[in-house]
Amino acid sequence: MDVFLQQLINGLTLGCVYAVVALGYTMVYGIIQLINFAHGEVVMIGAMVAFSVIVALNGSGVPPPLIVALGVLAAIPICMAVGYSVEKVAYRPLRNAPRLAPLITAIGVSIILQHVALLIWGRNYISFPQIIPNETYHLTSSATSATITNIQIAIIVLSIAMMVGLVLLVYKTRIGIAMRAVSQRPDVAGLMGISSNNVISFTFVIGAGLGAIAGVMIGSYYGIAHYQMGFMLGLKAFCAAVLGGIGNLAGAVLGGILIGLIEAFGAGYMGDLTNVCTLDKFLPGFTALCEANNNMAVFGSSYKDVFAFIVLILVLVFRPQGLLGERVADRA
Amino acid sequence: MSLLTLSDVKISYGGIQAVKGINISVAEGELVTLIGANGAGKTTTLKAISGMLKPYTGRITYDGKEIAGKPAHEIAQMGLALVPEGRGVFPGLTIEENLLMGAYHRRDKVAIAQDIEVAYTRFPRLKERAKQTAGTLSGGEQQMLAISRALMSRPKMLLLDEPSMGLAPIMVQKIFEVVREVAAQGMTILLIEQNAKLALQVSHRAYVMDGGLVSFEGRSADLLHDPRVREAYLGEAA
Numbered sequence: 339m340d341v342f343l344q345q346l347i348n349g350l351t352l353g354c355v356y357a358v359v360a361l362g363y364t365m366v367y368g369i370i371q372l373i374n375f376a377h378g379e380v381v382m383i384g385a386m387v388a389f390s391v392i393v394a395l396n397g398s399g400v401p402p403p404l405i406v407a408l409g410v411l412a413a414i415p416i417c418m419a420v421g422y423s424v425e426k427v428a429y430r431p432l433r434n435a436p437r438l439a440p441l442i443t444a445i446g447v448s449i450i451l452q453h454v455a456l457l458i459w460g461r462n463y464i465s466f467p468q469i470i471p472n473e474t475y476h477l478t479s480s481a482t483s484a485t486i487t488n489i490q491i492a493i494i495v496l497s498i499a500m501m502v503g504l505v506l507l508v509y510k511t512r513i514g515i516a517m518r519a520v521s522q523r524p525d526v527a528g529l530m531g532i533s534s535n536n537v538i539s540f541t542f543v544i545g546a547g548l549g550a551i552a553g554v555m556i557g558s559y560y561g562i563a564h565y566q567m568g569f570m571l572g573l574k575a576f577c578a579a580v581l582g583g584i585g586n587l588a589g590a591v592l593g594g595i596l597i598g599l600i601e602a603f604g605a606g607y608m609g610d611l612t613n614v615c616t617l618d619k620f621l622p623g624f625t626a627l628c629e630a631n632n633n634m635a636v637f638g639s640s641y642k643d644v645f646a647f648i649v650l651i652l653v654l655v656f657r658p659q660g661l662l663g664e665r666v667a668d669r670a
Numbered sequence: 671m672s673l674l675t676l677s678d679v680k681i682s683y684g685g686i687q688a689v690k691g692i693n694i695s696v697a698e699g700e701l702v703t704l705i706g707a708n709g710a711g712k713t714t715t716l717k718a719i720s721g722m723l724k725p726y727t728g729r730i731t732y733d734g735k736e737i738a739g740k741p742a743h744e745i746a747q748m749g750l751a752l753v754p755e756g757r758g759v760f761p762g763l764t765i766e767e768n769l770l771m772g773a774y775h776r777r778d779k780v781a782i783a784q785d786i787e788v789a790y791t792r793f794p795r796l797k798e799r800a801k802q803t804a805g806t807l808s809g810g811e812q813q814m815l816a817i818s819r820a821l822m823s824r825p826k827m828l829l830l831d832e833p834s835m836g837l838a839p840i841m842v843q844k845i846f847e848v849v850r851e852v853a854a855q856g857m858t859i860l861l862i863e864q865n866a867k868l869a870l871q872v873s874h875r876a877y878v879m880d881g882g883l884v885s886f887e888g889r890s891a892d893l894l895h896d897p898r899v900r901e902a903y904l905g906e907a908a
Contacts, residue, residue, distance in 0.1 A: 515770060
């Protein structure tokens with residue numbers, strides 16, 4: 339039971355990060371039907387910038403929570419500027435091009451951003467400074483019970499706050515209503531005096547801002563950063579957005595949390611479930627081997643990355659519109 | 671003085687020259703109609719005025735400024751509001767949000783709220799459904815919403831593209847009552863309509879378009895009795 343509870347907490351934490359990143363994918367898709375594959379790199383840049391600020395200020399006498407806050411505050415505008423520029427330079431000229439063109443461009447932008455980061459921060463894994471001491475809390479008085487750390491609590495609380503903030507922005511503000519108007523009828527939005535270009539830029543900027551914070555969260559959680567970290571994270575968040583129904587905000591949150599949970603439980607139980615020694619009854623041939631070592635898992639937790647993609651394949655086969663998406667005719 | 675002038679405007683649309691050099695002018699406070707068969711170039715003309723299409727030659731002057739080729743949102747901000755063909759409501763936005771989008775470039779929150787009330791008084795149906803999404807409305811209700819939304823920008827001039835299209839006769843009557851009412855308050859209106867008789871009855875002047883050109887123009891009352899117009903557009907024997 340403790341393993342279950344522990345993986346639930348881990349999965350929820352990870353799922354919150356995926357959800358925040360998936361929101362960036364789904365917002366952009368909702369407004370211009372583009373899968374912005376460079377979004378994962380924006381998240382990576384957020385982590386890297388925060389890392390640089392934290393390292394520079396560490397030991398300068400500034401209190402650690404303030405240093406982390408400054409790292410986040412530096413990462414947000416830089417990521418926003420990257421998101422804005424990418425849209426303006428790479429995607430806007432292709433606004434009326436066939437859909438494959440911006441998609442391939444997005445992959446190109448992703449590679450460019452990775453290599454810019456490689457030039458700035460190098461090719462090695464960077465250990466993210468843990469300047470706020472990691473505190474672990476047991477959920478019950480038992481010393482073997484499931485635990486939650488202060489970082490996990492911070493990630494979950496901050497993610498929920500950002501999701502609520504985004505929903506308020508999109509459903510309650512003038513610019514938010516305009517975002518939905520542009521996504522539904524871009525031609526008519528112009529007749530209302532709405533500049534679609536400005537609204538699209540705004541969407542990229544907000545998505546990048548969320549991505550920056552997600553980058554700092556994932557960096558702090560794993561304690562490492564790397565110029566390629568955005569690639570796998572971005573793909574998983576993309577899977578999450580598709581699982582929930584791409585273009586749908588609630589879907590991105592649901593998909594993100596589900597992918598996080600599936601991955602955590604998969605990683606937690608995969609070893610036990612594929613341990614040939616537990617299958618001894620059916621496969622007597624392993625008896626001798628298992629006497630020496632009774633943990634002969636075929637697949638270990640290092641296979642955790644496959645789950646998001648298994649989910650992606652299942653969704654595409656059985657419910658291509660996603661859990662909360664509606665089946666709509668392709669607008670091309 | 672003329673508020674809107676098109677001089678020698680030619681527009682290509684999808685590789686076809688849909689408008690082949692037309693001259694149209696609308697004076698302040700006038701209700702002018704543009705009638706003609708399907709494919710005569712009426713909608714294309716309106717799209718060019720509102721900035722959705724760019725004419726390849728000719729001048730479009732609005733309120734003393736050249737607007738041909740300007741982006742749609744800039745033209746809208748100058749006080750020229752188009753109610754597009756097929757109504758063009760935002761289907762996933764509520765009635766209220768649609769109206770708010772009509773007032774997008776206004777900042778006077780109090781006056782915007784007042785104008786929403788004016789719209790609700792004009793069309794009580796919209797008030798009943800204020801929190802419903804526009805996609806759930808009937809065609810007639812969507813047309814009410816589209817016209818109200820255009821008026822939310824407090825435009826100087828209103829362009830209406832086929833407001834009667836696909837509506838039940840009783841709804842057409844209601845919509846045209848409102849067009850009359852708005853015109854009587856001094857709004858300048860350019861109306862495109864396939865129902866030529868109705869259009870000529872409400873308007874001051876009319877242009878008849880045929881094959882991308884203006885074939886007749888004149889006072890609506892005269893055109894109503896013109897044998898050529900009667901035969902070709904009013905479905906009556908000359």
